[in-house]
Amino acid sequence: MENNKVLVGMSGGVDSAAAAALLQEAGYEAVGCTLRLHDGGASGAEDAQAVAKRLGIAFEEAGFGGAFRQEVMDEFVEGYRAGRTPNPCIQCNRRVKFNALLSRADELGIWYIATGHYARVEFDGGLRRWRLLRSADCKKDQSYVLYPLSQTVLSRLLLPIGSYDKAGIRAIAEARGFRNANRPDSQDICFIPDGDYTAFLQAYGGLELVPGDFVDTSGRVLGRHRGLPCYTTGQRRGLGVSADRPLYVLRKNSANNTVVLGDEAELYSRSVWSEAFNWVSLPPQTEPLKVTAKTRYSQTEASGVLYSEGDGTVRVVFDVPQRAVTPGQSLVAYQGEAVVGGGVISGAEP
Numbered sequence: 451m452e453n454n455k456v457l458v459g460m461s462g463g464v465d466s467a468a469a470a471a472l473l474q475e476a477g478y479e480a481v482g483c484t485l486r487l488h489d490g491g492a493s494g495a496e497d498a499q500a501v502a503k504r505l506g507i508a509f510e511e512a513g514f515g516g517a518f519r520q521e522v523m524d525e526f527v528e529g530y531r532a533g534r535t536p537n538p539c540i541q542c543n544r545r546v547k548f549n550a551l552l553s554r555a556d557e558l559g560i561w562y563i564a565t566g567h568y569a570r571v572e573f574d575g576g577l578r579r580w581r582l583l584r585s586a587d588c589k590k591d592q593s594y595v596l597y598p599l600s601q602t603v604l605s606r607l608l609l610p611i612g613s614y615d616k617a618g619i620r621a622i623a624e625a626r627g628f629r630n631a632n633r634p635d636s637q638d639i640c641f642i643p644d645g646d647y648t649a650f651l652q653a654y655g656g657l658e659l660v661p662g663d664f665v666d667t668s669g670r671v672l673g674r675h676r677g678l679p680c681y682t683t684g685q686r687r688g689l690g691v692s693a694d695r696p697l698y699v700l701r702k703n704s705a706n707n708t709v710v711l712g713d714e715a716e717l718y719s720r721s722v723w724s725e726a727f728n729w730v731s732l733p734p735q736t737e738p739l740k741v742t743a744k745t746r747y748s749q750t751e752a753s754g755v756l757y758s759e760g761d762g763t764v765r766v767v768f769d770v771p772q773r774a775v776t777p778g779q780s781l782v783a784y785q786g787e788a789v790v791g792g793g794v795i796s797g798a799e800p
Contacts (some may be wrong), residue, residue, distance in 0.1 A: 456562035456608055457555040459547065460509075462494025462503065463636070465566030465611055467501040467628050468619045472610040473564055474505055481560065482509040485550050487518035487542070488521045488641045498628045504627060508743040521545035527655030530679045533704035534778030537595075537747075540641055544598035552603065557649070562608050568613035569593040571604050574631045580604035581731035582789040587615035594747050594782050597792030598728050646745070651679050662707035664691055667700070667716065675709045678702045684717055688746055703778075718771035719800055724781040724793030727764040734758065741766065741783040741790055745775045756783050759794030764793055771800065 457474055460466045460482045482502040484495045495511055502509035518586040522542045529536030551563040563601075568585035569592050575638040580601055599607070611619055623631035642650045651657040659677025660717035665674055673691040675681065689711070697711040717738045724746060729735075735758055743766045754768035766781060775798040782792035 453561050455481065455558075455560045456549055456564050457481050457483050457560045460498035461566070462630060462633075463566065464623045464628065464630050464633055465568070465619060466498070467566070467630055468622045469559045469564055469610045470501065470505060470507065471622060471626055471628075472508065473524055473608065476610070476624065476699040478562070478608075479560065480505070480507045480564075482507055483551065483554060484509075484511045484736050485547065486511050486513045487546065488523070497633070501628050501630065507571070512550065512554050514546060517546050518542065521610070523654065527651055527657055529778050530651055531655075531658065531704070533678055533702040533774045535682045536778040537780060538641075540595050540598060543595055547600060548603045548607070552606065555606075562606055563603075564608040566611055567592045567596060568612055569596055569606055569609050570608055570800035572686060573605075577733070578729075579731065579733065582786045583612070583731075584784070584789070586613045588698060590616050593784075594744070594780070594788050594792070597730055597780065597782050597789050602729075602730075621706050629778065636781055639769045647793050648677075648679050660668075660707055664689070665709050665710050667710060672697070674712055677711065678707065681709050683776040688701075698774075719768075719776050719798035720757055720771045721765055721767050721782055721799045722757075722772065722775050722795060723763060723765050723797045725796045726762045727790040727791055727793035729759075731785070732790050737781075739785075741785055743768070743781060743783040745772055745781050745795060746779050748756070751784060762793070763796075764791075772798075779790060 456478045458480050470480050470482055477665045484498045497507050506523045522538050524543055526536050526538045555563050568587055568590040570583040573582050574581050582593055582596055584593045587652040620631055636646050645699050661674055664675050679798055681699050683699055686696055691697055698714055698717055700710045700712045701718055702709050739756040741756045742753050744751045752768050752770055754766045759765055777795050779795050781795050783790040
């Protein structure tokens with residue numbers, strides 16, 4: 451394989467465009483690749499191709515729609531069916547995107563792959579292990595969604611924009627005349643661009659919204675809900691329940707189709723469990739480990755102690771209880787700037 455060549459995953463956004471430009475200027479022979487994962491990605495492919503043409507690099511599209519539907523879209527539906535609130539971007543990184551890039555790179559005889567994620571990778575000679583590090587721009591850091599990556603992927607992954615902030619990336623794109631230089635960042639799930647995920651669950655997944663009871667923690671019926679997928683932990687608005695105080699969604703129970711409501715104070719948990727924990731910058735640990743961790747992408751990290759409980763299950767006991775911990779989201783732990791690892795949240799206790 452050629453070590454001076456890199457296959458760059460190009461979504462059509464400014465970040466991956468700048469990544470391709472930076473790699474080219476660093477001396478790599480870049481090849482742009484847009485993964486066609488779902489219907490509706492044509493405009494992104496057009497923007498990516500325009501950037502590749504401007505840079506004078508080869509460009510191709512590769513279809514992985516079947517894998518994406520099975521591993522991401524179908525799993526998204528099943529997560530909601532089970533009463534969870536899944537993160538499809540993390541599932542895509544775990545099962546599809548990076549595997550697809552590596553597969554295509556192997557076919558082309560290319561060693562490196564690259565993306566426009568705000569994070570960094572470095573090799574730790576002492577541990578003989580690749581470490582995943584947070585971005586230099588803490589506001590844009592995306593290391594949280596990359597925790598599922600294996601050592602094999604990290605050993606071949608280049609993340610050239612991890613040392614830049616967003617303003618710097620846009621300046622790079624503007625200076626090179628990229629037409630997507632000022633394209634707004636997408637905030638939506640890529641396969642649900644209108645944000646109406648309940649409509650998607652019904653239309654694509656055939657998921658029926660079955661009305662049931664709102665109950666309090668003692669089981670007393672408070673009203674009727676529209677269907678479990680319409681609610682998530684911590685939600686207050688749109689419940690349609692009359693009460694003498696604000697009520698919040700504490701949890702969903704798919705076994706009896708109830709949504710449990712309670713006071714905000716009942717939303718907080720100190721102990722959080724995750725399953726299928728992927729150890730990233732450290733090898734699997736058996737002793738308690740002091741970490742910082744967070745239970746959703748936009749959350750501020752909090753200090754706590756991580757305990758490995760075997761079979762891929764990890765528990766973090768936070769120093770300060772965390773609000774609205776949601777099964778299906780991810781628990782990601784850090785030590786300093788390095789991602790210790792992460793897993794999908796399976797439960798929490800006060």
